[in-house]
Amino acid sequence: QMFRNTWPDIKIVIGASGPIIDNRVKLQADYWVTGFADRSLVALLDYITGRINDLDIESNNGIPVLHSDRHYLVKNMDDIETQWKAEDRVLSYQPLPLEVSRGCIFRCAFCAFPFLGKKNYEYIRSSASIARELRRNYELFGTYRYTLSDDTFNDSWEKLDRLRAAIDLAGLDRFEFVGYIKPEILATNPGMSHALTDMGLRGAHLGIESFNSRSRQAIGKGMNIDRILDVTEELRSSGVGMHATFITGLPGETIDECYATNDWLCQHTNSHFQSWGW
Numbered sequence: 001q002m003f004r005n006t007w008p009d010i011k012i013v014i015g016a017s018g019p020i021i022d023n024r025v026k027l028q029a030d031y032w033v034t035g036f037a038d039r040s041l042v043a044l045l046d047y048i049t050g051r052i053n054d055l056d057i058e059s060n061n062g063i064p065v066l067h068s069d070r071h072y073l074v075k076n077m078d079d080i081e082t083q084w085k086a087e088d089r090v091l092s093y094q095p096l097p098l099e100v101s102r103g104c105i106f107r108c109a110f111c112a113f114p115f116l117g118k119k120n121y122e123y124i125r126s127s128a129s130i131a132r133e134l135r136r137n138y139e140l141f142g143t144y145r146y147t148l149s150d151d152t153f154n155d156s157w158e159k160l161d162r163l164r165a166a167i168d169l170a171g172l173d174r175f176e177f178v179g180y181i182k183p184e185i186l187a188t189n190p191g192m193s194h195a196l197t198d199m200g201l202r203g204a205h206l207g208i209e210s211f212n213s214r215s216r217q218a219i220g221k222g223m224n225i226d227r228i229l230d231v232t233e234e235l236r237s238s239g240v241g242m243h244a245t246f247i248t249g250l251p252g253e254t255i256d257e258c259y260a261t262n263d264w265l266c267q268h269t270n271s272h273f274q275s276w277g278w
Contacts, residue, residue, distance in 0.1 A: 001028060011048055013041075032060065035068035035114050036102065038080050043072060069114050077101065078129040084137060092142035095178070097149050098133070100125055100163055104151040106182075109219040110209075110247060113151055127162045131169035138172060148179030154192060155185060164199055178203035178241075184223045186231045193231065197238040204235060206273075208244045211261045214252030232272045244276040 003010060014029040015037065033040055044066060046052045056071035057064045066072065074080055080099065084090060101124040103115025115123065137143040153159060167175045181204040186193050210216050211225045232242060244265070248258050258278070265276055 004028060013044065027061075027063070029063055032063050032065045033068060034065065035070070035072075036074060037066075037068045037072075038074050040066045040068040040072035074102075074123075077123050077125040080125075081129055081133050083133075084140060086140055090137075090141040090143060093145065094141075094143075095145040095147045095176075096137060096143055098130070098146040098177070099149045100130060100153065100159055101150050105155045106152065107220065108207075115151075121156065121158055124159055124162060127165035127169060130163060130166035134166060134170035134172060134175075138170065144172060144174040144176060146175075146177040148177055150179060152182045152185075153179040154181050154196065157189070157192070160192070160195055160199065164195075167199070175200040176202045178205070180205045180207070181235075182207070183228045183231045184221065186235075187223060187227045193234050193238070197235070197240060201235075201240055203241040203243070205243045205245070206232065208276075209247045210250050210253055211264070212250070212253040212257055215250035218251040219247075229272065236271055242273045242275075244273040246276060246278050248278050 003012060011030045012028060013031045013033060015033045031044060033044065043052065043055060047055045055064075055066065057066060059065065082097070082099070084096070090096065103118035103123045104111075104113060105118055107117045134143075150159075177200050179201070181196070181201075183206050208225075208228065209219060209221060213222075213224065216222055216225065232244075236242060246258070246261065248255070262278075265273055
Protein backbone atom coordinates (compact mmCIF):
# COMPACT_ATOMS: atom_id res chain seq x y z
CA GLN A 1 0.00 0.00 0.00
CA MET A 2 2.90 2.34 0.74
CA PHE A 3 4.29 1.74 -2.75
CA ARG A 4 0.84 2.33 -4.22
CA ASN A 5 0.47 5.66 -2.43
CA THR A 6 4.03 6.91 -2.98
CA TRP A 7 4.71 5.68 -6.52
CA PRO A 8 1.32 5.05 -8.17
CA ASP A 9 2.87 4.53 -11.62
CA ILE A 10 5.07 1.61 -10.55
CA LYS A 11 3.84 -1.86 -11.52
CA ILE A 12 3.88 -4.37 -8.68
CA VAL A 13 4.66 -7.98 -9.61
CA ILE A 14 4.49 -10.88 -7.15
CA GLY A 15 5.84 -14.39 -7.56
CA ALA A 16 5.60 -17.89 -6.03
CA SER A 17 2.78 -20.39 -5.82
CA GLY A 18 -0.76 -19.52 -4.76
CA PRO A 19 -1.12 -21.09 -1.29
CA ILE A 20 1.79 -19.15 0.24
CA ILE A 21 0.64 -15.71 -0.89
CA ASP A 22 -1.72 -13.77 1.37
CA ASN A 23 -4.84 -12.52 -0.42
CA ARG A 24 -4.15 -8.99 0.82
CA VAL A 25 -0.80 -9.09 -0.99
CA LYS A 26 -2.40 -10.43 -4.14
CA LEU A 27 -4.89 -7.57 -4.20
CA GLN A 28 -2.04 -5.04 -4.19
CA ALA A 29 -0.38 -6.61 -7.24
CA ASP A 30 -0.71 -5.66 -10.90
CA TYR A 31 0.64 -9.02 -12.04
CA TRP A 32 1.29 -12.41 -10.52
CA VAL A 33 3.96 -14.77 -11.96
CA THR A 34 4.09 -18.46 -11.03
CA GLY A 35 6.68 -21.16 -11.73
CA PHE A 36 10.08 -20.81 -13.40
CA ALA A 37 9.99 -17.26 -14.77
CA ASP A 38 13.05 -17.29 -17.05
CA ARG A 39 10.91 -16.49 -20.12
CA SER A 40 7.69 -15.16 -18.61
CA LEU A 41 9.28 -12.31 -16.65
CA VAL A 42 11.14 -11.11 -19.74
CA ALA A 43 7.86 -11.22 -21.68
CA LEU A 44 6.11 -9.27 -18.93
CA LEU A 45 8.79 -6.57 -18.92
CA ASP A 46 8.56 -6.33 -22.71
CA TYR A 47 4.78 -6.01 -22.42
CA ILE A 48 4.89 -3.32 -19.74
CA THR A 49 7.42 -1.28 -21.73
CA GLY A 50 5.48 -1.62 -24.98
CA ARG A 51 7.93 -3.88 -26.86
CA ILE A 52 5.22 -6.51 -27.39
CA ASN A 53 1.44 -6.30 -27.44
CA ASP A 54 0.43 -9.76 -26.25
CA LEU A 55 0.81 -11.88 -23.11
CA ASP A 56 -0.49 -15.33 -22.21
CA ILE A 57 -2.47 -14.23 -19.16
CA GLU A 58 -5.14 -15.86 -17.02
CA SER A 59 -7.21 -14.13 -14.37
CA ASN A 60 -7.31 -15.04 -10.69
CA ASN A 61 -9.85 -12.95 -8.78
CA GLY A 62 -9.17 -10.10 -11.16
CA ILE A 63 -5.37 -10.31 -10.97
CA PRO A 64 -3.54 -11.10 -14.24
CA VAL A 65 -1.54 -14.31 -13.78
CA LEU A 66 1.32 -15.59 -15.93
CA HIS A 67 1.67 -19.34 -15.42
CA SER A 68 5.29 -19.76 -16.48
CA ASP A 69 5.33 -23.55 -16.45
CA ARG A 70 2.21 -23.67 -18.60
CA HIS A 71 2.65 -20.89 -21.15
CA TYR A 72 6.34 -19.92 -20.96
CA LEU A 73 8.01 -23.26 -20.44
CA VAL A 74 11.78 -23.52 -20.84
CA LYS A 75 12.11 -26.48 -23.19
CA ASN A 76 15.85 -26.36 -23.81
CA MET A 77 17.86 -26.11 -20.60
CA ASP A 78 20.86 -24.78 -22.53
CA ASP A 79 18.90 -21.57 -23.12
CA ILE A 80 19.24 -20.49 -19.49
CA GLU A 81 22.96 -20.05 -18.98
CA THR A 82 23.59 -17.40 -16.34
CA GLN A 83 25.85 -14.72 -17.78
CA TRP A 84 27.59 -12.66 -15.13
CA LYS A 85 29.37 -9.47 -16.15
CA ALA A 86 32.66 -7.95 -15.07
CA GLU A 87 30.82 -5.14 -13.27
CA ASP A 88 29.24 -7.71 -10.94
CA ARG A 89 32.66 -7.73 -9.22
CA VAL A 90 32.40 -11.26 -7.83
CA LEU A 91 35.39 -12.26 -5.69
CA SER A 92 37.17 -15.49 -6.60
CA TYR A 93 36.30 -17.28 -3.36
CA GLN A 94 32.60 -16.36 -3.46
CA PRO A 95 30.39 -19.28 -4.56
CA LEU A 96 28.09 -18.61 -7.52
CA PRO A 97 24.79 -20.41 -8.14
CA LEU A 98 24.85 -23.06 -10.86
CA GLU A 99 21.80 -24.82 -12.29
CA VAL A 100 22.70 -28.19 -13.80
CA SER A 101 19.07 -29.26 -14.15
CA ARG A 102 15.65 -28.47 -12.72
CA GLY A 103 12.78 -30.49 -11.39
CA CYS A 104 12.81 -33.66 -9.29
CA ILE A 105 12.21 -37.31 -10.17
CA PHE A 106 10.48 -37.93 -6.81
CA ARG A 107 7.07 -37.10 -5.36
CA CYS A 108 7.60 -36.80 -1.60
CA ALA A 109 4.24 -36.35 0.11
CA PHE A 110 5.08 -32.99 1.70
CA CYS A 111 6.61 -31.32 -1.37
CA ALA A 112 4.97 -28.82 -3.72
CA PHE A 113 7.94 -27.88 -5.94
CA PRO A 114 7.29 -27.60 -9.67
CA PHE A 115 8.32 -30.40 -12.06
CA LEU A 116 7.87 -33.19 -9.53
CA GLY A 117 8.04 -36.70 -10.93
CA LYS A 118 10.07 -35.74 -14.01
CA LYS A 119 11.93 -38.44 -15.89
CA ASN A 120 15.59 -39.06 -15.05
CA TYR A 121 17.04 -37.34 -18.10
CA GLU A 122 14.59 -34.44 -18.53
CA TYR A 123 15.61 -30.80 -18.08
CA ILE A 124 19.35 -31.41 -17.80
CA ARG A 125 21.82 -28.97 -19.35
CA SER A 126 24.46 -30.25 -21.74
CA SER A 127 28.07 -30.51 -20.62
CA ALA A 128 29.05 -27.96 -23.28
CA SER A 129 26.60 -25.37 -21.92
CA ILE A 130 27.74 -25.86 -18.31
CA ALA A 131 31.38 -25.72 -19.40
CA ARG A 132 30.86 -22.36 -21.14
CA GLU A 133 29.43 -20.92 -17.94
CA LEU A 134 32.21 -22.35 -15.76
CA ARG A 135 34.94 -21.11 -18.09
CA ARG A 136 33.40 -17.64 -18.47
CA ASN A 137 33.13 -17.24 -14.69
CA TYR A 138 36.70 -18.41 -14.21
CA GLU A 139 38.05 -15.98 -16.78
CA LEU A 140 36.04 -13.08 -15.32
CA PHE A 141 36.50 -13.69 -11.60
CA GLY A 142 38.66 -16.76 -11.00
CA THR A 143 35.54 -18.55 -9.72
CA TYR A 144 35.96 -22.18 -8.68
CA ARG A 145 33.22 -22.53 -6.01
CA TYR A 146 29.51 -23.12 -6.70
CA THR A 147 26.17 -23.67 -5.02
CA LEU A 148 24.16 -26.11 -7.14
CA SER A 149 20.54 -24.99 -7.23
CA ASP A 150 19.13 -28.37 -8.36
CA ASP A 151 16.27 -29.77 -6.28
CA THR A 152 18.20 -33.08 -6.13
CA PHE A 153 21.61 -33.03 -7.75
CA ASN A 154 22.39 -36.74 -7.42
CA ASP A 155 19.13 -38.13 -8.83
CA SER A 156 21.02 -39.85 -11.67
CA TRP A 157 24.53 -40.81 -12.72
CA GLU A 158 23.86 -38.90 -15.93
CA LYS A 159 23.91 -35.56 -14.12
CA LEU A 160 27.13 -36.38 -12.30
CA ASP A 161 28.73 -37.44 -15.56
CA ARG A 162 27.65 -34.27 -17.35
CA LEU A 163 29.03 -32.01 -14.63
CA ARG A 164 32.28 -34.00 -14.51
CA ALA A 165 32.63 -33.65 -18.27
CA ALA A 166 31.84 -29.92 -18.05
CA ILE A 167 34.61 -29.36 -15.49
CA ASP A 168 37.06 -31.11 -17.80
CA LEU A 169 35.84 -29.19 -20.87
CA ALA A 170 36.19 -25.88 -19.00
CA GLY A 171 39.78 -26.78 -18.15
CA LEU A 172 39.34 -26.08 -14.43
CA ASP A 173 42.00 -27.55 -12.18
CA ARG A 174 39.98 -26.68 -9.08
CA PHE A 175 36.24 -27.07 -8.51
CA GLU A 176 34.22 -27.11 -5.28
CA PHE A 177 30.48 -27.20 -4.74
CA VAL A 178 27.65 -27.62 -2.27
CA GLY A 179 24.14 -28.80 -3.07
CA TYR A 180 21.07 -30.80 -2.12
CA ILE A 181 21.94 -34.52 -1.97
CA LYS A 182 19.40 -37.31 -1.48
CA PRO A 183 20.96 -39.93 0.83
CA GLU A 184 18.59 -42.72 -0.23
CA ILE A 185 20.12 -42.61 -3.71
CA LEU A 186 23.63 -42.82 -2.27
CA ALA A 187 22.61 -45.89 -0.27
CA THR A 188 21.40 -47.70 -3.40
CA ASN A 189 24.26 -46.57 -5.67
CA PRO A 190 27.63 -47.87 -4.41
CA GLY A 191 30.42 -45.56 -5.41
CA MET A 192 28.29 -42.44 -5.83
CA SER A 193 29.47 -40.88 -2.56
CA HIS A 194 33.07 -41.24 -3.69
CA ALA A 195 32.24 -39.86 -7.14
CA LEU A 196 30.68 -36.76 -5.57
CA THR A 197 33.59 -36.04 -3.24
CA ASP A 198 36.09 -36.73 -6.03
CA MET A 199 34.26 -34.19 -8.19
CA GLY A 200 34.49 -31.55 -5.46
CA LEU A 201 31.51 -31.91 -3.11
CA ARG A 202 32.33 -29.90 0.02
CA GLY A 203 28.92 -29.43 1.62
CA ALA A 204 25.53 -31.13 1.40
CA HIS A 205 21.97 -30.37 2.44
CA LEU A 206 20.07 -33.58 3.13
CA GLY A 207 16.33 -33.84 3.77
CA ILE A 208 16.19 -36.51 6.48
CA GLU A 209 12.73 -35.47 7.75
CA SER A 210 12.49 -38.11 10.51
CA PHE A 211 14.21 -41.04 12.23
CA ASN A 212 10.82 -42.73 12.74
CA SER A 213 10.16 -45.61 10.29
CA ARG A 214 6.37 -45.12 10.20
CA SER A 215 6.73 -41.40 9.57
CA ARG A 216 9.27 -41.95 6.82
CA GLN A 217 6.99 -44.42 5.09
CA ALA A 218 4.06 -42.00 5.33
CA ILE A 219 5.93 -39.33 3.36
CA GLY A 220 7.44 -41.66 0.77
CA LYS A 221 10.87 -42.13 2.34
CA GLY A 222 10.64 -45.71 3.49
CA MET A 223 14.34 -46.57 3.65
CA ASN A 224 15.54 -47.59 7.10
CA ILE A 225 17.22 -44.69 8.88
CA ASP A 226 20.26 -46.84 9.75
CA ARG A 227 21.15 -47.10 6.04
CA ILE A 228 20.85 -43.31 5.77
CA LEU A 229 23.13 -42.74 8.74
CA ASP A 230 25.71 -45.13 7.29
CA VAL A 231 25.80 -42.96 4.17
CA THR A 232 26.06 -39.68 6.10
CA GLU A 233 28.89 -41.10 8.20
CA GLU A 234 30.72 -42.04 4.99
CA LEU A 235 30.29 -38.52 3.57
CA ARG A 236 31.41 -36.92 6.80
CA SER A 237 34.52 -39.11 6.94
CA SER A 238 35.39 -37.69 3.49
CA GLY A 239 35.32 -34.16 4.90
CA VAL A 240 31.89 -33.10 3.61
CA GLY A 241 30.07 -30.64 5.84
CA MET A 242 26.38 -31.52 6.17
CA HIS A 243 23.16 -29.76 7.06
CA ALA A 244 20.02 -31.84 7.69
CA THR A 245 16.38 -30.79 7.77
CA PHE A 246 13.60 -32.45 9.75
CA ILE A 247 9.82 -32.07 9.90
CA THR A 248 7.83 -32.04 13.12
CA GLY A 249 4.25 -33.25 13.35
CA LEU A 250 4.56 -36.12 10.87
CA PRO A 251 2.12 -39.05 11.17
CA GLY A 252 3.25 -41.64 13.71
CA GLU A 253 5.89 -39.49 15.45
CA THR A 254 5.58 -37.99 18.93
CA ILE A 255 7.15 -34.79 20.21
CA ASP A 256 9.25 -36.88 22.60
CA GLU A 257 10.70 -38.78 19.64
CA CYS A 258 11.60 -35.47 18.00
CA TYR A 259 13.43 -34.40 21.16
CA ALA A 260 15.23 -37.76 21.22
CA THR A 261 16.33 -37.26 17.62
CA ASN A 262 17.59 -33.79 18.45
CA ASP A 263 19.57 -35.18 21.39
CA TRP A 264 21.14 -37.80 19.10
CA LEU A 265 22.10 -35.08 16.61
CA CYS A 266 23.76 -33.04 19.36
CA GLN A 267 25.80 -36.08 20.43
CA HIS A 268 26.97 -36.99 16.90
CA THR A 269 27.91 -33.68 15.28
CA ASN A 270 31.47 -34.81 14.57
CA SER A 271 30.44 -38.01 12.77
CA HIS A 272 27.27 -36.87 11.00
CA PHE A 273 25.56 -33.45 10.76
CA GLN A 274 27.19 -30.16 11.69
CA SER A 275 23.88 -28.29 11.61
CA TRP A 276 20.20 -29.08 11.27
CA GLY A 277 16.80 -27.44 11.29
CA TRP A 278 13.28 -28.43 12.28
